[in-house]
Amino acid sequence: MNNDSPVKAFLVILLTALVCSSLVSASVVILRPIQLNNQMLDRSRNIMKLTGLVEKGRTPSNDEMLELYRGMDVRILDIDQAVFNDELDPLSFDPRRAVNDPELGVDIPADQDQASLGRRSRYMPIYMVLRDGELNRLILPVHGTGMWSTIYGYIALESDLNTIAAATFYEQNETPGLGDQIMRPEWQAKWVGRHIYDEAGDLRFAVNHGKVEPGSSTWLYEVDALTGATVTADAVTAMMHYWFGPNGYRDFLDELREQGIPQ
Amino acid sequence: MNSKDTFIRPLLQENPITLNVLGICSALAITNSLTSSLIMSVSLTAVLVMTNVAISLIRKHLPSSVRLIVQITIIASAVAVIDQVLTAYLPDAAKTLSVYVALIVTNCIVLGRAEACAMKNGVGTSILDALGNGLGYSLILIIVAVIRELLGNGSLMGHRILELVHEGGWYEPNAMLLLPPSAFFIIGFLVWGIRGWKPEQKEKAEFKPAPLPDPERR
Numbered sequence: 001m002n003n004d005s006p007v008k009a010f011l012v013i014l015l016t017a018l019v020c021s022s023l024v025s026a027s028v029v030i031l032r033p034i035q036l037n038n039q040m041l042d043r044s045r046n047i048m049k050l051t052g053l054v055e056k057g058r059t060p061s062n063d064e065m066l067e068l069y070r071g072m073d074v075r076i077l078d079i080d081q082a083v084f085n086d087e088l089d090p091l092s093f094d095p096r097r098a099v100n101d102p103e104l105g106v107d108i109p110a111d112q113d114q115a116s117l118g119r120r121s122r123y124m125p126i127y128m129v130l131r132d133g134e135l136n137r138l139i140l141p142v143h144g145t146g147m148w149s150t151i152y153g154y155i156a157l158e159s160d161l162n163t164i165a166a167a168t169f170y171e172q173n174e175t176p177g178l179g180d181q182i183m184r185p186e187w188q189a190k191w192v193g194r195h196i197y198d199e200a201g202d203l204r205f206a207v208n209h210g211k212v213e214p215g216s217s218t219w220l221y222e223v224d225a226l227t228g229a230t231v232t233a234d235a236v237t238a239m240m241h242y243w244f245g246p247n248g249y250r251d252f253l254d255e256l257r258e259q260g261i262p263q
Numbered sequence: 264m265n266s267k268d269t270f271i272r273p274l275l276q277e278n279p280i281t282l283n284v285l286g287i288c289s290a291l292a293i294t295n296s297l298t299s300s301l302i303m304s305v306s307l308t309a310v311l312v313m314t315n316v317a318i319s320l321i322r323k324h325l326p327s328s329v330r331l332i333v334q335i336t337i338i339a340s341a342v343a344v345i346d347q348v349l350t351a352y353l354p355d356a357a358k359t360l361s362v363y364v365a366l367i368v369t370n371c372i373v374l375g376r377a378e379a380c381a382m383k384n385g386v387g388t389s390i391l392d393a394l395g396n397g398l399g400y401s402l403i404l405i406i407v408a409v410i411r412e413l414l415g416n417g418s419l420m421g422h423r424i425l426e427l428v429h430e431g432g433w434y435e436p437n438a439m440l441l442l443p444p445s446a447f448f449i450i451g452f453l454v455w456g457i458r459g460w461k462p463e464q465k466e467k468a469e470f471k472p473a474p475l476p477d478p479e480r481r
Contacts, residue, residue, distance in 0.1 A: 020340035
């Protein structure tokens with residue numbers, strides 16, 4: 001057939017589209033289980049680092065990780081009511097899918113939406129590390145809109161529910177080399193020991209725009225800037241302000257501080 | 264051109280980055296780490312080989328009216344497959360490379376080789392051409408990445424080479440080298456160096472500036 005006839009052009013396009021799309025679909029379907037497995041291990045690995053149960057610099061085996069995971073008290077928190085929900089299964093509950101569910105998700109009022117999320121899940125899985133029946137660490141998931149897409153992380157609080165014991169970000173699409181420095185362990189290590197609220201209960205935590213001088217008035221609450229990544233740094237600050245503010249975990253933290261772990 | 268030349272020439276003589284100044288976007292963006300650069304190099308070479316083979320195979324049946332659409336469809340599919348493979352088997356690397364793997368689609372080297380070589384030559388020549396260009400791209404990426412990561416962060420592939428001052432060592436890292444513009448300078452120096460060594464690579468001036476009017480005769 002003549003190469004320049006419209007029929008031939010149509011046929012070639014159709015065939016290319018068919019072959020290419022089946023190749024792409026096949027690769028997605030075949031590799032999906034491996035990717036999901038990676039994601040799950042990645043998530044539990046991220047939480048493990050924050051529990052303080054694994055020695056620094058050691059990577060626990062996958063089995064060990066599951067063991068440690070079971071040793072934690074994982075609950076589903078109803079964020080607005082500040083109570084635990086016993087009907088949802090903490091292991092299978094997916095807050096990302098819940099966002100767009102009419103029952104499980106909720107719109108965030110624009111004036112409170114520092115993290116530019118628009119909508120969030122009503123419920124979040126939270127992780128409590130208990131030692132002799134007492135709360136030792138509380139691990140809270142946070143997320144917010146960054147430069148290009150959503151940043152996901154966990155913040156671990158000491159038993160005073162104010163001092164940051166550890167922080168990690170495990171998923172982001174910030175600019176490589178600039179914003180993606182939030183993934184660097186050296187930077188995350190700077191969060192340790194920072195306070196979220198001051199003595200009056202005001203939310204003071206922030207990522208500074210420069211270097212925080214030790215001993216300065218903001219030293220207790222601020223983390224060093226990221227070189228060349230102001231948007232990402234501000235996004236992280238905004239995200240912390242949202243999740244530790246009145247629309248986020250604030251009520252729950254107050255409750256917990258006064259009444260102890262609700263049953 | 265014999266087959267040995269097809270493979271060797273793109274390495275230095277006709278390097279896609281330094282002679283044609285193609286593929287600059289990724290060369291600027293991900294060369295702050297040697298690991299990312301290596302993975303990017305392998306991914307791009309793989310995409311180049313796959314697309315060059317596919318396009319060379321069907322080149323005689325490509326109507327010129329839809330030629331580019333078909334080429335881009337094939338390139339985009341190859342990139343999507345590579346992206347999936349990376350997220351499955353190298354999840355950490357895929358995380359750091361993020362959008363830049365998907366952006367291989369817009370890397371002019373891929374479409375450039377499809378048009379310049381695969382459309383006119385058989386499969387064998389196309390594979391050699393793809394490998395040569397892929398390695399030429401990789402070569403520049405690796406040189407830039409070694410300079411940037413070593414001087415900007417004191418490490419290579421994440422291993423500490425130079426002890427940093429804030430960790431108690433002696434080396435004060437040059438943070439500018441971690442920012443994309445530094446890659447621009449380094450590539451600029453490379454282009455200058457190569458063209459100084461091989462003056463035939465210099466482009467001819469496209470125009471001569473008009474002579475200034477003589478102030479005496481005005």
